[in-house]
Amino acid sequence: MTNQIKKKLLWYASSIIFLASCGEKSIERGEVNAVIEIDSAKANIVNISGELFSIPSPIQTSLLIQNSKAAYRPDLLSNVEGYKQHQTNSAKALNLGVFGTDMAYSSIYEDGQKALEYFKAVNYLANDLGISGSISPALIKRLGANADNPDSLLTLTGRFYEEGDAYLKKNERYDIASFIILGGWIESSLLTSKSALDRNEVAKIRLAEQQASSATINEILDKTTGDEFQSSDLATVLDSIADAFAQVESSYAYTAPIINPDTKTTRLTSRTEHSMSDSLLTSIHQLLVSAKAKISEQ
Secondary structure (H helix, E strand, O other): OOOHHHHHHHHHHHHHHHHHOHHHHHHHOOOOOOEEOOOOOOOEEEEOOOEEEEEEEEHHHHHHHHHHOOOHHHHHOHHHHOOOOOOOOOHHHHHHHHHHHHHHHHHHOHHHHHHHHHHHHHHHHHOOOOOOOOOOOOHHHHHHHHOOOOHHHHHHOOOOHHHHHHEEEEEEHHHHHHHHHHHHHHHHHHHHHHHOOOOOOOHHHHHHHOOHHHHHHHHHHHHHHHHHHHHOOHHHHHHHHHHHOOOOOEEEOOOEEHHHHHOOOEEEEEEEEEEOOOOHHHHHHHHHHHHHHHOOOO
């Protein structure tokens, strides 16, 4: 991998850990320095081998689920009690990604106490992996005081971002970064699939849109993990998930971009429409449940 690709991968993993991937991104285009605006409520853009891919962050997916008027389902979240029992670095990283997603979900639904429980798990695993320094008692006290304020909880977790990003870049822990991405994506996709099964059409479309993300994550794992993971039961399930997502129907709908000559910006409005049958939705959900189980038991 080139240094640029490595930085993009590590930056995204840090975003999953620390839920700091809000806001609008822009990139320069051509000699006129025009800006292409990307709606980060829908996607993060990750550069892999010179190609741009879209992978949603946990907070983006959680916001979409909430905005679709889906009921809060704390019963779907992970059991946080065993977070100290994971032995290998891969297991810790995978579950760190899972708990980061659960924290985003519970915080957005204003379940401050549960969000704080997941924060403590994320902090413990991040420290155990050497990703962040110890969280000060003062910060934990502030988190407790703001347990019912989702905005403050998400803001306070931003302290993790710089430390985690610096660690990953300095130590080139690309396998750990990949596992964090994977854990977060599996959990957020599982929450989405459950909402879709509850007849939430917005969630169903969102899940269908993960077709490209599934292939992208497998590509990232191929580049950053070794034979031990590639021959694991989890990798086998991921291949099945990718095969299932390949059956999602998609069509490209072009609309003219919106150009603002005053600000020299171009807003892209074309989109690819995705859809899936109810039977395919059920199959993907069951595969995600299997993947989550294999992550939890590691």
